[in-house]
Amino acid sequence: MTTESIPILSIIVLSPLIGAFLLIIQPEKWHMQIKLTALLFSIVSLLGSIFIYIFYDQTAGGFQFIEQIPIVKNLGVSYYLAADGISITLVLLTAIILITGLFASWKMPFRSKEFYILLLLLTTGVFGVFVSFDLFLFFLFYELSVLPMYLLIGIWGTSAKVTPKGIFANAIKMTGLGSKEYGAMKLTLYLLLGSAFILVGFFGLYIFSGLHTFNYTALEEVTLNKGTQNWLLILFYIGFGTLAGVWPIHTWSPDGHAAAPTAVSMMHAGVLMKLGAYGIIRIGMGLLPDAAETLAPLIGTVAVINIVYGAFGAMWQRDLKYVVAYSSVSHMGIVLLGAATLNEMGLNGAIFQMFSHGIMTALLFALVGLIYEKAHSREILKMGGFAKSMPGIATFFLIGALTSLGLPGLSGFVAEILVFLGAWKSPLSWWLIPAVLGAFITAVYVLRVAKWIFFGPKKNSTPLKDAIGYEWIAPTVLSAILIVLGVYPKLLLDPISTSIVEFLGKFVK
């Protein structure tokens, strides 16, 4: 059987959807069976992702595993799935995080059936976005990946306390900052606002290209005039940038991530934010190369602000989940900075950082979930000396933290150094300095948090236990990936680089 004859991408994308439908018809009481069904269909997706990773022909390059079925001929809509090195990387990331996320949220105290259904639906959307090359389909999947979030956070989330202060204190008090409903609502509203921009952008492409098609490869061939391109790119930048956590439209992300349950935080910070960056790179820069070159200084500068500002923001937080959430904002800055460099190192680094940060942040959120489960608190200053009673969690947390600060030997470093190199070779080479400083600030807050939580004498007297059994799965798998990629980045850089080099062919250099 050849690789062409299997609709492998459809299998990956639709497997969670089928799983979700099968879950719908199962009775609520069959807890174990529900979990196993969800797991089974996730594993199918994972196997599919590994399959495309292995069988992607790097010498040939380009889009492979293509499936194209027209849906609405008159409007140029088709079911067009394909994958290149970038997509493969991100699909693999999604599958890994889905499975580890399932294990991290294995004990869902109530309404577990609906939880898994929504999680699987969300994942279908994410898979779909990464492999669909028809803008209509892309948008469909995009919305599918955004909307279940509202319920997932609103129902299964946790609330935090935020004291209203400052000149907008009254407004903050009235809108109820910190609660899970607030987080869910804010996230949804932000992301829907973003998708409105994206939709306008898509229609703009549809009309101005004059082709009346949503087909990505067809649109790639068209060169629009510069003004139009700029406007469209700004639309995409704002639209996808919302999801990617671009400053200053990032504030949904800390609230949303902090309120979400563990698996959802993992999925959201780990994968969904990458969706935004992916959109900017694939759609924004891929279809509008001239505008990308014009606007790269803007995108890169904002990304640099993201890096430093996010790091300082994380430093200020005293709630563990908020710290991790803000660090995501900072790290997404590195992704976008890499993208804005528009050279090989930068873009390789950006994609690699997407993967690395996805795994890392998922690891951290999984551990935060575990700590919360054991200690029933997320207040950093109330914790202390946890390493004595939970050495395993401490070790894994440290691995995550060290990846976050870009320690060599872990995957974060590879991504960061590539982005640094790219930044220096980009037109605005001063980007390098704040980016490196950002890594330093990250080191400050990340190690400080690790110190506060795990080291020093034990603060509270409640007996704490280390993780047990299945709880080890997520941290172990994720840490192993971080280390392996840190030591041998070629595993991922080979496919990424193949596609990036093709991608860069669009830019006049």
Next chain:
Amino acid sequence: MHWDNIIFFLLATGLVSTSVAAVSSKRILRSAIFLAIALLFTAFVYLLLGAELLAGIQILLYAGGVITLIIFALLISEKLGDQKLVETHHGVIPALTASLLVLFILLYFTWSSPRIESLSNSRSLSEYGVSRTLSEVLFSTWVLPLEILSVLLLAAIIGALVLARQEKTKGEEREQ
């Protein structure tokens, strides 16, 4: 001036005047009656346009059925609510402005559209029996919509029954 033009203008005058009467009459029962007459005039216009079947249905179903229905409803409600069926208008000036504006818009589009012009060279359909052809088409090409329509009517009947149902059922006015 051709004779059917004269008839058309007479019918048109009648239709417009009865319509005006239908919307402006102080007594709602009278309005209903004027509506019936207006519908009859329309039926005659259909005849003039060679749509015999349509004219028949207009008279039977519309002028007959619908008006009967309205009058029944009015009488029932008068009995029920013990209210005089005296009708007053409100907001006449905005209503008038709005309707005139709509009229203007409609006319503007009609007269500025090249398509209407191209269509307005009238063709006669009298070569073949219109009613016969219509029936044939109705029960061949359009049979699916027709069936759907019948389901709709059934649903409407049941819906009306359910809505208007009282402790003491008074559903005898439903003739459709």
Next chain:
Amino acid sequence: MFATSETLLILVILPPFISFALNGLIPDLRKNKKTSSGISILAIVISALSSIALVVINPDTDIVFEWIPLTSFSPIIFGFFIDPIVLIMFLIVSLVSLAVQVYSLDYLREESPLSFGRYYTFQSLFAFSMLGFVASLSLLQIYIFWELVGLCSYLLIGFWYTRPEASRAAVKAFWVTRFGDVGFAIGMVLLWGATGTFFLPELFIKAPEISNPFLTLSLFLIVLGAMGKSAQFPLHVWLPDAMEGPTPVSALIHAATMVVAGIYLILRLFPLFELTLDPLVFVMWIGTITALLGACLAIVQNDIKRILAYSTVSQLGYMMAALGAGGAGVAYFHLFTHAFFKSLLFLAAGSLIHSLHTSDIWSMGKLAKKTPQVTALFLIGSLALSGVFPFSGHFSKDEILMWMHVRGFTLHFIILLITAFITSFYMFRAFFVVFFGKGESTSGQEVQEVKTPWVMTLPMWILAVITIFAGFQAGNFFNFLGLRLEEVHTHLEYLPLIVSILGIALAWTFYQGRYLSSKNVAISLSPINTALEKKFWMDDVYLWAYRYVLDGLSIVCGWFDRYLVDGLVNFTAYYTKRASQKLRTIQTGHAQDYLYGIIIAILLLFFLSILSPYLSPFLNEKENSVEFSEQIIQKGLQDDDD
């Protein structure tokens, strides 16, 4: 022959890594004291033997592989290689590691199996990283191992993480070195930007093409990294605090190996530094200042480990100064001798601390009779550090001082000479107080017995032997490096020795003979004394920077984000809500009013259609879309006719 030397190179670097991996991945190995330490020591023995074999063979070999594939730029290549400099470092690292790991068997006897295993896991990782660092053939690779040894330092300083001081010191060490690394990273990227390669041989070939201010800038930045790692002023503050770690760790990482990484880095990149002199002058000044500063601070310390830590800072300053003066060879020789005698001192101090459970010199005393062995060892180390003939420190320090003198850096020469005087003073202050003092401990307890089993003494004696005889090997050392030992004969030749002996004599006067009271002197020099005790307020400056710059900025950012950016969002949300409450009253509930709404919409559409010709610049596809709708209508009509 070629193959064997490659194999040996792998045998030096890889065994500690395998040991780390085994201990790290298999909990059962780690949780057993015998297996964890056994594997680790076996690994380092293999490394040490292979290093010795390599030194004997002295081959020229390398292993190169691609790490990051790039097409539009040359791919990033990594590799390991051997040259005399690497070999000497191999020897230092593997031998001191071996000594320390054996020593730790007893030192950490009382630890639980789990943390014992953890210790050896980290030790292996450190040995691997340090050996890898030494043999790196690529600047990026150097950076990677550089950070990894920093990580090990962090982990091992914080080994007793339940102690707040230890965890604080660990984090501080990481932060300060990391701050230096910001410079290193930027400098590295700049160099790469100019030459397009990280590969050292290629870098050296291309370096002369780099325009000068740019090269100077990059080298300055790299020196910043070296200053952080090698605890040079003003980034030296982490090293004394790092003494919170177990003493063997201090001996290995914070005396012999990791802290010299900065010196090694500059040495490695010396071909670049030779192209532009400004960074070297800077390095020389920094080194000189650090040497003096460290020595001065060591005088007032009461903690034996801190005295040693400051002396390390000071000695590293010597090396830096020598490097800055162009004396790469003499600096390296001092690095070599210092590694052995300083780890000897640390281990000797450690055996005291281990038995007495205190590191305060005033709590010790009268130990000379109780443990003559340790006394002798400590004395050897102290004499070496003070630069007394015939110990190794004498030769290396003499070389540095003479180098400065001959090259005409008189001011530096004088400062370093004074430093040498202070060095022997504070060293023997500690020596006299600890071994012959009265034991003026505050607790008043009688000093306990000092137990030194052979696993502790044997490594120390080996180091002591090296300390005694290494000095005479200076000629061989320089030959091995391919340099020539300069035989200097000036009238100042014996000055360093005299100064050292004077220092010892002064210490004797104060603390042994008690002809002078140190307290009276301290009172009469109170401003200086205060300054020294406050460590010249360096820590306070850093604390201030941490509290008010970093934390301050974080508060600004965090507050701004939470209450202004987010506040604006909430403000919008809140007023949208309020506005909607107002706006909803236009829904009167009267069906006819809604109809007016429809009519208004129709009107709007009407105006839009009327205005559409004027809007056409925005919708330049208008004709097209009209045609499109025409087509659809035509098609519909055709279907109808069928």
Next chain:
Amino acid sequence: MSLYHILFLSFLVFSIGLFGVLSRRHVVGILIGIELMFNAANLAIVGIAWSMGVLTGQIIALFGIAITAAEVAVGLALFLLVERLTNTVYADKIDTMRG
């Protein structure tokens, strides 16, 4: 008699119906207005079909009439219900949809 005449007539009746819908207070009065508008629409459709010489228009009008009948039935039932519940026949008295 041309299409223009028919359309003009149709629009006129439509506007009159609209006026009725907008200005009458009695619910049945509104319904009567709606009927007029429907009728006008049917007239326009038949007229256009007539001038194009196709039958489809008549069929649409036929369906329109049938749908109107259904609509009237439901509308009147609603009228009776509303009248019974709120005890009024005037549209401006009924404002339960108010925001």
